[in-house]
Amino acid sequence: MKTAYSPLTPKIAVAICLLMASCHSKKKEESGQKEDKPAIVDVVVAYPESISNILEANGSIVANEYVELHPEVSGRLTYLNVPEGATIAQGTVIAKIFDGDLQAQLNKSKVLLELAQKTEQRLGKLLAINGVNQADYDLALNQVNSLKADIAYTQTLIDKTVLKAPFTGVMGLRKVSPGAYITPLTLIASIQQVSVLKVDFTLPEEYSGSIRKGSVVEVEVDGAVKTRCKATVVAVEPQINLTTRNLQVRALLSKCNANPGTFVKVYVNNGSGKNSIMIPTNAIIPDDKNKKLVVIKNGQATFKDVETGIRNEEYVEIKSGISTGDTVVVGGVLFARPGKPVKIRKVERSDK
The missing domain is CATH 1.10.287.470 (Helix hairpin bin)
Incomplete structure (x- = not known):
């Protein structure tokens, strides 16, 4: 006597196979999530420190008087x-x-x-x-x-x-x-009055309140032997350059041995020193509108919008967005993800 097979048996078999494959895939996903390793980062603990409030600008030496003779x-x-x-x-x-x-x-x-x-x-x-x-x-x-x-x-x-x-x-x-x-277009020679020298330099418009007539600045002549001279501001251009958004300033040099046209560094005192949190510049994540820092909260990475201030070669001032004691990621920033766990490899204080 032959055994009779139902025509639905193959379909049921396929369904069982699909169900088993789905369960196996979910187990793999759950296993992968459990095996998601935290990002390894270096951090600094934010503490305010006393920073120098000296602005650095580029300038040029100019003669007191200069004329091309035609x-x-x-x-x-x-x-x-x-x-x-x-x-x-x-x-x-x-x-x-x-x-x-x-x-x-x-x-x-x-x-x-x-x-x-x-x-x-x-x-x-x-x-x-x-x-x-x-x-x-x-x-x-x-x-x-x-x-x-x-x-x-x-x-x-x-x-x-x-x-x-x-x-x-x-x-x-x-x-x-x-x-x-x-003809009147022919240049015969030039004449310069070099007994008195001036320096022309520019500052970003945000520092327009830091400079005024009578202010004293330091000028560093960029030569083989770098020397610094004092200069007194004699005039400030009232119109800010519409292209560069910079303010042009002219100062009168005193006892400075330089030639007109020499490139110089100008150091402007932007007021008394202040305490601010300084973070390495490579920790800043710029985007279209804001600047961000990665801060660790409860073992997870959190991205915060910050406002920056004075900047030098290695560090930038954080004016707002983080507080004293916050743990800021400065190494491994690219591996941190919002809300994902992180593992701290090295900890330092920002004021060290």
């Missing part, structure tokens, strides 16, 4: 006096352009003026006795005034052919030679 008119250079690297006094003639045509025009106008003045004087005597009408005398007087104006104009053009030192200073390198044809 002629006012075009012409041939007939005289050139540019003692390169030497000091010349204010008013010294530096260059002269050919003015023969202007001198001839001036002499001609002077001769015509002399004749017009004699005519005006004769007509004035005749007018007094009604010998001529008023219109004839007015015409002669107008001719005299017109020639005087021509002479003044020609003399001004002649004055423009002479280039003089605008102030006492050191001459730069000569750019032209005698006999050259020059």
